[in-house]
Amino acid sequence: MSENGFWGEVDRHLVRYAGxxxxxxxxxxxxxxxxxxxxxxxxxxxxxxxxxxLGHAHPDIVDTVTEHVSGLDHLFSGMLxxxxxxxxxxxAEATPEPLQKSxxxxxxxxxxxxxxxxxxxxxxxxxxxxxxQSWHGMTAGARAATYxxxxxxxGPPAPGNFAIPAPNPYxxxxxxxxxxxxxxxxDFSFDLVDRQSTGSLAACxxxxxxxxxxxLDLPPGYLPTLQDKCTERGMLLILDEAxxxxxxxxxxxxxxxxxxxxxxxxxxxxxxxGLPVAAVVTSSEIExxxxxxxxxxxxxxxxxxxxxxxxxxxxxxxxxxxLVGRARHCGQILHDRLLDLHQRHECIGDVRGRGLLxxxxxVTDRETKTPAxxxxxxxxAECLAQGLHMNIxxxxxxxxxxxxxxxxxxxxxxxxxxxxxLEQALTTATSDT
Numbered sequence: 552m553s554e555n556g557f558w559g560e561v562d563r564h565l566v567r568y569a570g571x572x573x574x575x576x577x578x579x580x581x582x583x584x585x586x587x588x589x590x591x592x593x594x595x596x597x598x599x600x601x602x603x604x605l606g607h608a609h610p611d612i613v614d615t616v617t618e619h620v621s622g623l624d625h626l627f628s629g630m631l632x633x634x635x636x637x638x639x640x641x642x643a644e645a646t647p648e649p650l651q652k653s654x655x656x657x658x659x660x661x662x663x664x665x666x667x668x669x670x671x672x673x674x675x676x677x678x679x680x681x682x683x684q685s686w687h688g689m690t691a692g693a694r695a696a697t698y699x700x701x702x703x704x705x706g707p708p709a710p711g712n713f714a715i716p717a718p719n720p721y722x723x724x725x726x727x728x729x730x731x732x733x734x735x736x737x738d739f740s741f742d743l744v745d746r747q748s749t750g751s752l753a754a755c756x757x758x759x760x761x762x763x764x765x766x767l768d769l770p771p772g773y774l775p776t777l778q779d780k781c782t783e784r785g786m787l788l789i790l791d792e793a794x795x796x797x798x799x800x801x802x803x804x805x806x807x808x809x810x811x812x813x814x815x816x817x818x819x820x821x822x823x824x825g826l827p828v829a830a831v832v833t834s835s836e837i838e839x840x841x842x843x844x845x846x847x848x849x850x851x852x853x854x855x856x857x858x859x860x861x862x863x864x865x866x867x868x869x870x871x872x873x874l875v876g877r878a879r880h881c882g883q884i885l886h887d888r889l890l891d892l893h894q895r896h897e898c899i900g901d902v903r904g905r906g907l908l909x910x911x912x913x914v915t916d917r918e919t920k921t922p923a924x925x926x927x928x929x930x931x932a933e934c935l936a937q938g939l940h941m942n943i944x945x946x947x948x949x950x951x952x953x954x955x956x957x958x959x960x961x962x963x964x965x966x967x968x969x970x971x972x973l974e975q976a977l978t979t980a981t982s983d984t
Contacts, residue, residue, distance in 0.1 A: 554588065573935065580607035583958055583965045585940065593935070594969050596957050597942045601762060601794045601908075603825035605868060606958040612824055615864040619857040626856060628849055634859040641866050642832050645803060647812050649834035655859055657852045659793035659819030660688020662829040663756065665848045666815045667692040669833060670754035670787040672841045678711035678748055680755040680786070684764030685717070687756060687791055696756050699764050713747055715740035719767050721901040721912065722920065733770050741780050754815075755781050756789040759805035765944050765952040766903055766910025774809040787814035787837070793829075794908060797821040798869055798959055801879030801906035808905075824865045828858035874959040881966060882906035885955065888970045896977050898923055907959060910944075913951040926980055927951030933976035939969050 557576055575587045580599075583606050584592045598604060605612060623632060635655060643651040656662050671677050681687065681696040688694065689701065695708035702708065716723065720731035725739075744752070759774065761767040781788045790813040795805035799821060802808055806816075814837060819829035852858070869875060882905060889911055893899045900914035913923040913930070927943045930953075934941045944952040953973075957966060 573940070574932075575935065582606045582608070583961050592938060594939045594957075594965060594972070596955055596969050597940055598956050598958050599825045600820065601942075601954070601956050602820035602823065604797060604799060604821045604874070604959045605824045605865065606960045607825065609824065609868070609960070611864050611868055612826070612861060615860050616826070616857065619860045623860075624855070624857040625852070626854070628851065628853050631854060632856040632859070634856045634863060635854045638830075638859040638862045638866075641863060642818075642830060645866065646816060646832055647807075649836065650812065650816060650832045652833055652835055652838040654831040654848065655854050655862075656829040656831065656848075656850060657827045657855075657858070658688070658829055659791070659817065660690045660693045661850065662793075662817040662819050662831050663687045663693040663696070663789075663791055664690045665831045666789045666817050666833075667696070667754060667756065668848060669815060669831065669837060669841050669846065670789060672844050672846055673837050674753045674785060674787065676751040676753035676785075678713065678752045679709075680713045680715060680744055680752070682717040682757055682761060682764065683714040684719075684761055684767065685714075685756075685758065686761075686763035687758075711749070711751065711753075713744050715744065717761055717764055717767050718769055718773055719765070720770070721903070731770065733773055734776065737773065737776060737780070745784075752784045752786045754787045754789050756791060758791045758793075758795065760795050760800060760905060760908055762794045762908060762954060762956075763944060765912065766908065766954055768903055768905055769809075771809065774806060774811050778811050778813075789813060789815040789817065791817050793817065793819040794821065794956070795905075797865065798875035798878045799906055799908050799956070801875065801882050803869075803875050805905070822862050822865060823858060824861065826858060826861050827852075828855075828862050830862070869959075872960075878906045878959045881957075881959075881961060881963075882909070884963070885909055885966060885970070888967075889955075892970075892974055892977070896974075896981070898926060898977065898981055904955070907955075907957055907961070909955050910952045911955070913953070922951045924951045927953070929980040930973075930976045933979050934972055937972045937976060939972040939976070941973065 577585050578588045579586050639653040642653045683698045686699045687696045695712045698714045720726050725732045725736040778788050796818045816832040889902045893902050899911050901912040904910050913927050915921040915923045942954045
């Protein structure tokens with residue numbers, strides 16, 4: 552089919568579910584690259600949907616899928632298999648005490664939905680606190696805790712959801728003169744929560760690094776203080792590590808940097824390295840009480856053996872190839888180069904993030920910090936034209952923020968190639984203004 556014919560079929564038959572599609576048609580993917588129908592290689596600095604931490608078509612993942620799709624792929628939800636138990640044990644070994652019980656699902660939204668139900672059933676309460684630039688999914692409970700986009704036009708969300716300011720030293724009203732007073736911001740936030748609450752606070756659901764929210768990394772010390780505020784109110788702390796879990800930030804889990812352990816941990820994207828598998832990990836105490844109270848989260852693909860086998864392979868490769876350490880090392884190189892770009896390009900207002908999840912915010916002026924959204928679109932198009940796929944966050948109020956998230960397997964040559972293309976795209980796009 553010709554490319555014109557392809558896009559005609561798209562217009563006739565596909566529901567449009569977000570912004571415009573990328574302008575090229577992808578035929579295959581391998582390693583750090585995707586290839587279009589013309590055979591052109593495009594360096595993938597988004598790891599698919601921030602998921603393919605082992606790159607595309609990793610041979611060990613291919614072998615695992617091939618083996619299980621021909622022998623043990625899907626079962627009745629009440630049946631169990633060895634890969635499921637193996638993955639639950641591996642997750643217990645990878646996470647700190649008291650996290651040791653897992654529920655294996657399919658997507659991040661589904662995992663967050665289950666985590667919220669667990670928190671509500673365990674506490675007997677229903678109110679949920681999340682960041683104002685959060686993205687936790689599009690299902691009912693997860694959508695109600697998502698504030699970055701998609702709230703209008705669908706009727707009332709689940710009651711009892713409160714938004715607090717996302718920590719953003721670059722734009723916070725509590726930042727000035729080179730100092731960011733996140734403690735006062737957090738105190739102020741929970742004062743408002745307490746005033747609005749009906750006395751039924753159940754959970755706080757947050758990301759350690761808000762990726763879709765503009766690559767906002769929680770300041771050191773913020774997470775332990777947030778956990779203290781949850782404990783004071785009898786709330787459970789749920790950490791959504793869909794994008795940050797399994798090495799991307801340079802630690803196995805992003806929460807490790809701050810020495811906290813959440814009550815509930817949700818994993819998805821990175822656990823399947825691009826394939827659909829998710830997990831909710833919690834303590835025996837929480838699981839026991841919820842079981843006694845009749846916890847129900849039955850889905851078609853709960854405890855499926857094939858995705859569980861993929862998750863086991865991902866964990867094995869991360870350990871075997873020391874990809875957590877590699878993400879830390881490559882992340883420092885990435886950060887240094889982004890800081891260099893910041894020095895030489897006035898349109899870059901801020902550089903932030905951790906490991907192999909970092910971002911740059913484009914502005915029209917560093918004094919006013921006006922988001923350069925038009926420039927962001929031009930840079931995106933120029934990058935793609937030169938063979939680099941970048942992802943820019945242009946949701947309301949977030950500014951033009953590029954998310955840079957190559958696979959943990961990215962080579963030094965590929966990393967520098969992508970940054971060279973980005974620099975050239977910045978130069979070209981700004982010279983056109």
